[in-house]
Amino acid sequence: MPTRDNWQIGRKMDYPYEGTPPKKQVAYIFDTNKCIACQTCTVACKTCWTSGKGQEHIFWNNVESKPYGGYPLKWDVTIAKKAGVATWQGARLGNQTIFEGLQPNEPPRGFRPDVQDYASPNMGEDDSAGQVDKGAAYSGMHPNWMFYLARICNHCDNPACLAACPRKAVYKREDDGIVLIDQERCRGYQECVKACPYKKSFYNAISRTSEKCIGCYPRVEQGLVSLCTEGCIGKIRLHGLRTSEGAPREDHPIDYIVRIRKLALPLFPQFGTGPNVFYIPPIHVPDVYLDQMFGPGVEEARKMYRNLKTDKKLLGALLLFGASDRMIDKFAVEGKDGAEFAVGWDDKGQEVCRVPFTEAVSIRNHLDEKRQAYRQNTP
Amino acid sequence: MNTMCKLTGVATAALLLGIACGKKDAPTPAKGAEAAPAGPALIPAPQPVPDPEPASPTVPSAAWQAAPAQTVEPATKADKLKAPKVAKLDSEDPNAAWWKDAPYIDVTMQPQQMAMPFLDKATVTSLRAQVVHDGEKLGVRVQWEDATPDGNVDTSRFADAVAIEFPLKGDAPATMGSKESPVQIVQWKGLWQKDIDVGFQDVQDLHPNVWNDVYWFVEPGGQPRVAKDFKKPEALQWLVALSAGNPVAILQRTTPVAEYAAIGWGTLTHQHHSASTGRGLWHAGKWAVVFTRPLKTDDSQDAQLAAGQPTKIAFAVWDGGKGQIGGRKHWSGWNDVDLAP
Numbered sequence: 264m265p266t267r268d269n270w271q272i273g274r275k276m277d278y279p280y281e282g283t284p285p286k287k288q289v290a291y292i293f294d295t296n297k298c299i300a301c302q303t304c305t306v307a308c309k310t311c312w313t314s315g316k317g318q319e320h321i322f323w324n325n326v327e328s329k330p331y332g333g334y335p336l337k338w339d340v341t342i343a344k345k346a347g348v349a350t351w352q353g354a355r356l357g358n359q360t361i362f363e364g365l366q367p368n369e370p371p372r373g374f375r376p377d378v379q380d381y382a383s384p385n386m387g388e389d390d391s392a393g394q395v396d397k398g399a400a401y402s403g404m405h406p407n408w409m410f411y412l413a414r415i416c417n418h419c420d421n422p423a424c425l426a427a428c429p430r431k432a433v434y435k436r437e438d439d440g441i442v443l444i445d446q447e448r449c450r451g452y453q454e455c456v457k458a459c460p461y462k463k464s465f466y467n468a469i470s471r472t473s474e475k476c477i478g479c480y481p482r483v484e485q486g487l488v489s490l491c492t493e494g495c496i497g498k499i500r501l502h503g504l505r506t507s508e509g510a511p512r513e514d515h516p517i518d519y520i521v522r523i524r525k526l527a528l529p530l531f532p533q534f535g536t537g538p539n540v541f542y543i544p545p546i547h548v549p550d551v552y553l554d555q556m557f558g559p560g561v562e563e564a565r566k567m568y569r570n571l572k573t574d575k576k577l578l579g580a581l582l583l584f585g586a587s588d589r590m591i592d593k594f595a596v597e598g599k600d601g602a603e604f605a606v607g608w609d610d611k612g613q614e615v616c617r618v619p620f621t622e623a624v625s626i627r628n629h630l631d632e633k634r635q636a637y638r639q640n641t642p
Numbered sequence: 643m644n645t646m647c648k649l650t651g652v653a654t655a656a657l658l659l660g661i662a663c664g665k666k667d668a669p670t671p672a673k674g675a676e677a678a679p680a681g682p683a684l685i686p687a688p689q690p691v692p693d694p695e696p697a698s699p700t701v702p703s704a705a706w707q708a709a710p711a712q713t714v715e716p717a718t719k720a721d722k723l724k725a726p727k728v729a730k731l732d733s734e735d736p737n738a739a740w741w742k743d744a745p746y747i748d749v750t751m752q753p754q755q756m757a758m759p760f761l762d763k764a765t766v767t768s769l770r771a772q773v774v775h776d777g778e779k780l781g782v783r784v785q786w787e788d789a790t791p792d793g794n795v796d797t798s799r800f801a802d803a804v805a806i807e808f809p810l811k812g813d814a815p816a817t818m819g820s821k822e823s824p825v826q827i828v829q830w831k832g833l834w835q836k837d838i839d840v841g842f843q844d845v846q847d848l849h850p851n852v853w854n855d856v857y858w859f860v861e862p863g864g865q866p867r868v869a870k871d872f873k874k875p876e877a878l879q880w881l882v883a884l885s886a887g888n889p890v891a892i893l894q895r896t897t898p899v900a901e902y903a904a905i906g907w908g909t910l911t912h913q914h915h916s917a918s919t920g921r922g923l924w925h926a927g928k929w930a931v932v933f934t935r936p937l938k939t940d941d942s943q944d945a946q947l948a949a950g951q952p953t954k955i956a957f958a959v960w961d962g963g964k965g966q967i968g969g970r971k972h973w974s975g976w977n978d979v980d981l982a983p
Contacts, residue, residue, distance in 0.1 A: 314857070316880070375797070378849075380797075427759075468848055472891060
């Protein structure tokens with residue numbers, strides 16, 4: 264089997280196909296600390312792309328509560344069990360990816376969910392990691408925790424769906440690395456549903472084909488961010504095209520946050536698919552859980568996040584989240600103490616956002632002079 | 643939250659925290675598991691989660707595959723497939739009179755273990771095959787044992803199927819042909835037979851308790867049926883496979899068979915012109931499926947046959963109830979066929 268470099272696991276790994284990386288790679292950063300699970304992203308996606316018959320259970324975007332939630336049910340525990348507990352030697356993965364240790368011609372290690380695993384899209388919502396003893400009161404850090412995990416297709420560097428399709432109906436686009444299922448060629452064998460460790464390929468019983476997140480490619484082609492990104496009211500998402508070949512760029516927000524500063528981490532890098540949705544880990548969740556989920560580097564990322572106030576460039580990059588409906592290709596922090604801005608430009612060099620580090624404050628008097636009326640502090 | 647989810651969630655946390663869940667196959671605890679915070683320790687030991695739904699067909703349909711009045715059982719065994727000439731091959735009925743007398747052979751079926759994905763274990767080992775012709779049309783009847791008629795369609799649900807293959811040139815490999823020597827394949831699917839016999843299986847057939855608030859651009863409201871009520875093009879816009887012309891997505895199916903061309907593994911491609919027809923009947927633990935096709939066609943992707951000439955035929959069969967789909971199939975090598983003059 265050919266091998267490929269996988270920077271997320273610090274080594275080469277087996278993958279069934281040779282291949283050059285795409286010219287650019289679609290990538291996302293989700294800040295888990297800011298997500299409130301309002302599901303606006305889910306609705307934005309579903310309304311546009313999956314409102315049809317047979318797509319009732321298809322959520323290209325979903326937000327689940329960790330540790331108990333998951334859609335389809337137990338997707339993470341099931342694949343984590345199959346793949347084994349990740350062991351890291353520094354930044355190098357010690358154990359096998361889902362593509363390794365297979366018999367010749369064996370598809371990637373996976374499993375196919377059953378029908379009922381799709382019955383409850385938000386099972387475990389808001390449940391925390393443990394029960395609170397009767398009479399217990401919280402003081403300081405909570406011993407129990409939960410957080411929201413927004414999930415879409417990872418448009419992986421080494422897609423398991425693509426590797427598993429016997430018909431080569433799954434392909435990765437050269438220009439932006441978006442992974443698509445050819446709806447003309449798919450015959451609904453569900454091999455991709457089985458192989459995708461993130462379970463982001465779904466079977467549609469009406470069209471009788473498998474369907475997956477299309478990365479809002481018609482928007483990406485116009486330089487626009489995906490609907491889940493634009494719709495996010497908490498501005499937890501940044502969507503763009505990261506550098507896929509050569510050195511990551513200091514002035515590219517995704518390159519900077521993911522590759523240079525390593526504040527955002529891939530989800531389950533041990534699977535070896537090279538996912539391109541990167542998560543800023545929650546700052547209040549035990550490492551032992553997050554290490555399995557996001558690989559090495561969780562503690563460093565959290566330290567960095569806590570120090571953001573004094574880390575102007577990184578803070579500037581984070582201010583770009585949700586700041587424009589255009590994909591940002593270049594950013595800089597401009598201005599001086601107290602009046603700094605994070606400025607973003609698209610790939611044509613057009614300025615698309617200018618976000619102040621400190622929002623302007625306007626204090627309105629209790630008495631409105633013009634109308635001779637008192638302002639009430641009501642919405 | 644219900645109990646099942648709670649327990650599932652416990653298992654999730656236990657695994658990801660590196661805590662062994664008490665099962666024999668639980669992974670070794672990750673280093674540092676001892677340092678787990680107090681929270682998860684409060685969780686009671688997980689109990690096995692019962693499977694709430696057996697992995698069996700989702701849509702039992704009494705109307706489908708009810709026993710026919712009488713069944714024909716091939717009577718004459720031969721050592722080679724010979725296609726006798728019959729007066730008029732005007733029916734796809736597997737119980738048509740000529741199938742009683744046409745000589746049959748039993749074809750050994752093997753699990754496909756050459757191309758990804760493999761069928762690990764054969765569940766169908768033999769298939770009974772017959773061929774007849776009437777000078778214009780060829781008829782092929784196959785019969786094999788299968789305890790359940792599966793016309794399933796859903797996640798992890800599959801349908802029974804059978805396929806016949808003809809070489810376009812003499813040296814075509816039976817393993818889906820080759821670039822130099824293409825093959826013609828005709829497949830029958832239990833799912834398509836069910837489409838015709840009892841109608842398109844809609845969401846409300848598969849999941850009677852599902853309620854969806856709205857399907858855009860569809861009148862009436864409520865739970866409309868896609869094959870009947872989705873009339874406006876904009877109502878169908880989310881059925882991308884249908885819009886793309888993918889024949890698996892046809893809502894109004896008229897035949898349970900489809901013709902393909904192939905030039906090697908993974909190349910199976912639907913033929914736009916199909917002259918084949920067919921019908922499948924399940925009775926008492928057996929499928930009997932008939933294919934018919936013209937001996938000669940004007941389609942360059944079809945094998946051209948003639949009375950008095952030999953040809954070859956290969957078979958593939960799937961048991962959908964056992965998760966067989968695509969390359970996870972049983973197949974045979976070539977079988978010589980003599981067409982009577």
